[in-house]
Amino acid sequence: MEVAGLNLESPPRSADRARPGTALSDIPVQSTFLSIEPLVGEWDELASRVGATLFVRPGWVAAWWRAFGVGHLEIRTLRRNGRLVAVLPMARRYGALRSATNYHTPRSSLLAEDWSAVTELARTLFTGDPRLVSITPLDPRGASMTACRQAAEKAGYRVVVRPFQRSPYIDIKGDMAEYESRLSRNLVDDLHRSQQRLDRQGNVSVEIARGHERLEELLREAFAVEASGWKGSYNSAIQSRAETRGFYTDVARWAAARNLLRLFFLRLDQRPLAMIYALEEGGICHLLKGGYDPTYGRFSPGKLLMRAVVSHCFATGLWRLECHGDAETYKLRWADAVDERKRFEAFSPSPAGLFAWAARVYGRPAAKRVLGLLGTWRRAEHERTGRI
Numbered sequence: 001m002e003v004a005g006l007n008l009e010s011p012p013r014s015a016d017r018a019r020p021g022t023a024l025s026d027i028p029v030q031s032t033f034l035s036i037e038p039l040v041g042e043w044d045e046l047a048s049r050v051g052a053t054l055f056v057r058p059g060w061v062a063a064w065w066r067a068f069g070v071g072h073l074e075i076r077t078l079r080r081n082g083r084l085v086a087v088l089p090m091a092r093r094y095g096a097l098r099s100a101t102n103y104h105t106p107r108s109s110l111l112a113e114d115w116s117a118v119t120e121l122a123r124t125l126f127t128g129d130p131r132l133v134s135i136t137p138l139d140p141r142g143a144s145m146t147a148c149r150q151a152a153e154k155a156g157y158r159v160v161v162r163p164f165q166r167s168p169y170i171d172i173k174g175d176m177a178e179y180e181s182r183l184s185r186n187l188v189d190d191l192h193r194s195q196q197r198l199d200r201q202g203n204v205s206v207e208i209a210r211g212h213e214r215l216e217e218l219l220r221e222a223f224a225v226e227a228s229g230w231k232g233s234y235n236s237a238i239q240s241r242a243e244t245r246g247f248y249t250d251v252a253r254w255a256a257a258r259n260l261l262r263l264f265f266l267r268l269d270q271r272p273l274a275m276i277y278a279l280e281e282g283g284i285c286h287l288l289k290g291g292y293d294p295t296y297g298r299f300s301p302g303k304l305l306m307r308a309v310v311s312h313c314f315a316t317g318l319w320r321l322e323c324h325g326d327a328e329t330y331k332l333r334w335a336d337a338v339d340e341r342k343r344f345e346a347f348s349p350s351p352a353g354l355f356a357w358a359a360r361v362y363g364r365p366a367a368k369r370v371l372g373l374l375g376t377w378r379r380a381e382h383e384r385t386g387r388i
Contacts, residue, residue, distance in 0.1 A: 211256030
């Protein structure tokens with residue numbers, strides 16, 4: 001089970017905060033910060049200590065909040081003996097707590113040092129009786145999901161867990177030749193023909209840029225290529241919205257400074273035909289965005305670049321390639337398996353929470369009937385006992 005980057009084969013029994021014999025210095029101290037800056041150093045150190053995914057690091061969260069944040073940022077922390085052992089950024093709005101994530105966030109979790117810290121951090125989410133606690137996307141088998149479920153049920157909340165994404169991935173095992181032997185013959189033949197046809201058009205090259213030089217120029221090229229296809233037509237490209245462009249620009253600057261950024265380009269005489277925006281850390285290459293110039297679609301530039309990315313992963317000793325996003329057909333041509341991620345939601349026992357829960361489970365008309373029945377029951381109890 002996963003606690004950020006920490007794997008727990010089976011979660012231990014939840015520990016009490018102050019068991020007999022527990023030293024006072026071992027009791028977690030909870031604090032809430034309204035800004036990321038005072039925590040950056042400790043937060044990053046904790047993430048490195050437990051091998052956490054880069055998507056829970058402060059640099060990623062700060063870029064996300066600048067672009068998409070709505071409401072008030074609350075960063076819940078736990079300390080033992082003065083050392084930071086757990087962090088969770090949440091957004092509070094209209095009485096609800098939601099994780100600082102959206103569909104641009106491939107992975108999420110409660111960043112914690114151990115099972116005791118993750119269970120205590122989950123418990124703090126339900127103090128103050130928020131009408132809703134929502135965290136996305138979580139590993140359905142991970143320790144974060146388990147801890148949130150336990151804390152919610154103990155607080156009397158109704159839990160709903162819904163599918164969020166099924167993301168394909170490739171385990172990098174053996175060598176490139178062995179991997180290609182497992183691909184469909186149609187795909188391999190198409191790659192071979194496309195490469196031959198494109199080679200006859202001019203000088204074909206693959207560039208892997210880390211953003212140490214010409215970063216802004218490279219981003220302009222990458223965003224323009226992505227927007228040249230259907231994503232631009234449907235206003236879903238990075239540069240279609242100012243907040244999305246700002247987010248991926250900020251992430252690229254942060255990642256380039258940490259040597260995490262990988263911008264892959266397939267070029268014909270230096271003209272970019274396809275691009276993939278990726279981050280690389282801990283032996284994993286995360287593919288976040290990609291696109292190709294439809295003018296050259298007959299040469300399958302997106303497929304040729306994907307093969308180059310997979311080859312890069314084998315050549316550099318990575319162990320996994322995460323395609324992220326949904327399990328679309330074009331990704332499944334390359335992937336070995338799919339990772340499932342889910343949305344955790346917990347609804348308070350208050351009337352507002354019950355209505356939101358019923359609306360989520362049964363739809364809004366049924367939710368109104370649930371509240372009507374609840375009101376009838378409460379009036380009957382009042383008449384029977386003389387009190388509410």
